Amino acid sequence: MRIVDYDRNPEEIRARITRSREPDRSIGSRARSILDAVRARGDGAVLEFTRTLDCPIIDRIGLRVPDAEIAEAYPQVDVRFRKALKAAITNVTRYHKRQLPRSWTIKQRGLRLQQRFGPLKRVGIYVPGGKAAYPSTVVMNALPAAIAGVKEIVMVTPCNAEGKILPEVFVAAHECGVKEIYRIGGVQAIGALAFGTATIAPVDKITGPGNAYVAAAKQLVFGIVGIDMIAGPTEVVVIADDTANPSYVAADLIAQAEHDELASPVCITTSQAIAERISDEVDRQLENAPRRAIAAPAFEKNGCAIVVKNLDVAVDIANALAPEHLEVLVRNPSRVVRRITNAGAIFVGEWSTEALGDYIAGPNHTLPTSGTARFSSALSVFDFMKFTNIIECTKHRFLELAPHIEVLAGVEGLAGHAASVRIRRGKS
């Protein structure tokens, strides 16, 4: 892993922070053409893309997974998986229940104002698949929706060529309240959820991670449906001082790097010696890493250890990067944690490894990437809710406020607004 001295080479670090990512227009236009086809031809287009890209026998087995197939998954999964899933569900449920917003009312001199929360009616969860199974994605998306009170939770996930989906995904979906499962993925799945087809009723919002095409499709349908966020490649920043265990830091950087060749495993440290030991440990641990083929390129492209002169500089760089995940492995972490303003999630101390948060600690693992932690947050129960402002005014208070409304509407040239007040004052 490359080691960069920040004082000697600040430009290189600043270049990483530049946020004007040039969008890949070819991905966007490919996504757009698939969406157009799904909008125009519905199931026919969804079947066609699924047949070609994922599963030649899709027409025979159908888009929707029958309940029987989900029931058959249970005996196929290991009991240890069932136990681990149960522990994850318990912790994620506890954290997300705490997020539930409460409706409230302000009453003041003839004005009764209410902010009333309610769940979305129908949401779609995108779960990547194909070769691998991601039950944790199911947990982190479906549970918050269920806790929010969403009645119709729909899941889409691509099947393999034989039409199969891994049984752990079915079990997680069933345990987390998913009501319908369709064995489709990619842009065509996003289109089906957004526009609806004869088989799949349209949803109100789509959440969940996906590749660059899925992300582009979500951006394009935003406005027709809600979306959670536009996910980019995953990132971790570890802030470490000379008390950090280099083996742990290296292992955590590799855990992030193994997701994607475009992942960013970054360490910021006050110690040149620790930087070197982390770098050596990364090399050593990568040697036998099963996912070395993905992780090694990530280190080459985006990995680095940044040596800084003190923790304040480390905090400034971390805030500018606004990473998805931030680990704080220093002598006195609370001082650093307090100063961090931009991070999807913060992992404090050497036992709070990121994998703990990915699977089981309780908070959501769906986090803002690509610097979007500057303005957005982890997925939460509120992503599956909305509120309505309710306004109720007495005649007396209305007449008191009416002259102000007429003045303001007058300034804005909105004569009809003023007239709607004047007519109630008996002046029209």
Add this chain to the structure above:
Amino acid sequence: MRIVDYDRNPEEIRARITRSREPDRSIGSRARSILDAVRARGDGAVLEFTRTLDCPIIDRIGLRVPDAEIAEAYPQVDVRFRKALKAAITNVTRYHKRQLPRSWTIKQRGLRLQQRFGPLKRVGIYVPGGKAAYPSTVVMNALPAAIAGVKEIVMVTPCNAEGKILPEVFVAAHECGVKEIYRIGGVQAIGALAFGTATIAPVDKITGPGNAYVAAAKQLVFGIVGIDMIAGPTEVVVIADDTANPSYVAADLIAQAEHDELASPVCITTSQAIAERISDEVDRQLENAPRRAIAAPAFEKNGCAIVVKNLDVAVDIANALAPEHLEVLVRNPSRVVRRITNAGAIFVGEWSTEALGDYIAGPNHTLPTSGTARFSSALSVFDFMKFTNIIECTKHRFLELAPHIEVLAGVEGLAGHAASVRIRRGKS
């Protein structure tokens, strides 16, 4: 205004509910080319588009409005405006302070989990302008940002050919905590806020209404910065029974229609007689309406009174339309209000006219349009905040959870995640 009997003509109403609006690609591609120019050439492009589209003398007067020009606005505004503005600020502040989320912590057997809220650092507010002034837009966007704790609130608003902006907008901006004002509008203003230029530092999020080009530009920069929502033409649905005052209903429909030729003024009523009287009143009041040229086409294109057999049907139609504004003018409104699930804001009873909410009641007037109230909410303090999940785990609890993490990472094929746990258990 056309009167439609729902039972006889349900297809017409259902066609309104269809949400697959075909996007206007020519607007999107024009917006994209202006954004590309601003990204590539910064101030030069912003000046060029402003010079051509808004103000030929922009190079001489500069993009940023000097503080002196803002101070000079105060003596130019009417004292009644100052009083009305103050009343609006008081009420909007009270409501939005109530929205402030609180950070919280869960401690449980060695796990310390915190959801910590904080403000965005820098936000940009788009205020339409040119011929008209919209101080209420300033209030409804800048105040929630200021209450959220945002330190840098930037406003962009187009000037006229002489470089002027109406003084009421300056006064509202100054009173609501806006720190920088630039006299630019359109797609070029959105680009400047998103990418930054030599003169204008980039922001973290852009909020505020605009025309179709501004909306398209906001959608395109979403991901680089946050945005509030993609605003479409404004809408009102009035649910009225035979107790509703037809003059009031007509006045409120016109108040909405005067915004935009594409506005949707719709009434749903259980009474054919009331529908006819409302229709007559609309015609009568429109005759002398100063903004008739805008309002009349809105009634022709999108206006209608829908006659239904009972209020349950009215509620179902309203929920399917998911209108930006919903007025409930019926004998027993609470029964109807309780059943409404999709509406940006609800105005209850004949004194709670929409203009009250637009200007002064307290809740935000920036509301979801085009059916997006199915999945989104009014602008709020939380739009200017974000949260970070903070995870802290003891060694003891980590070792207890570790086997579960290894099982789940194993199912997902993420060997590096499992290794990051195993190494802490001393097994690597």
